[in-house]
Amino acid sequence: MAEGQQRLQALSEEYTSLQQELQTNVASRQKLESQQQENKGVQKEFKSLDDDANIYKLVGPVLLKQDKTEAVLAVDGRLEFIDNEIKRVEKQIKEIEEKTDKVRMEIMQIQSESQAAAQPQAAA
Numbered sequence: 381m382a383e384g385q386q387r388l389q390a391l392s393e394e395y396t397s398l399q400q401e402l403q404t405n406v407a408s409r410q411k412l413e414s415q416q417q418e419n420k421g422v423q424k425e426f427k428s429l430d431d432d433a434n435i436y437k438l439v440g441p442v443l444l445k446q447d448k449t450e451a452v453l454a455v456d457g458r459l460e461f462i463d464n465e466i467k468r469v470e471k472q473i474k475e476i477e478e479k480t481d482k483v484r485m486e487i488m489q490i491q492s493e494s495q496a497a498a499q500p501q502a503a504a
Contacts, residue, residue, distance in 0.1 A: 384490055384494055387490060388490050388491070391483055392487065395480065395483045395487065398479055399480065402477065405472050406473065408469050409466060409470065409473065412462055412469065415458075415462055416459065416462045416463070419455055419458050419462065420459065423452075423455050426448070429448065432448075433448060435447070435448055435451045
């Protein structure tokens with residue numbers, strides 16, 4: 381019985397750890413999606429600009445003039461990077477959810493086994 385309790389305690393701690401990891405990854409995904417929307421807005425603005433429009437990039441406290449082509453490539457590259465990061469984080473979230481489900485099922489199994497073992501003792 382004590383072995384079952386120890387196993388249950390270890391699984392509970394693992395479950396809590398997985399839940400925290402899941403929350404961290406969900407927050408990361410939300411941040412990435414926010415950045416993605418911001419960059420898509422910039423991309424949309426670039427499409428509405430003339431080819432000879434002035435574009436400035438904020439570098440520290442200074443605004444530097446930047447070529448439109450260069451700016452568009454930078455935003456496109458950022459969007460590609462963000463898309464890849466979102467896919468990576470979503471894969472991690474899926475893996476953590478699968479681990480969490482597995483641990484939850486194991487916890488439920490141990491609890492039902494301990495309840496089944498306790499019932500005959502209560503009847504006696």
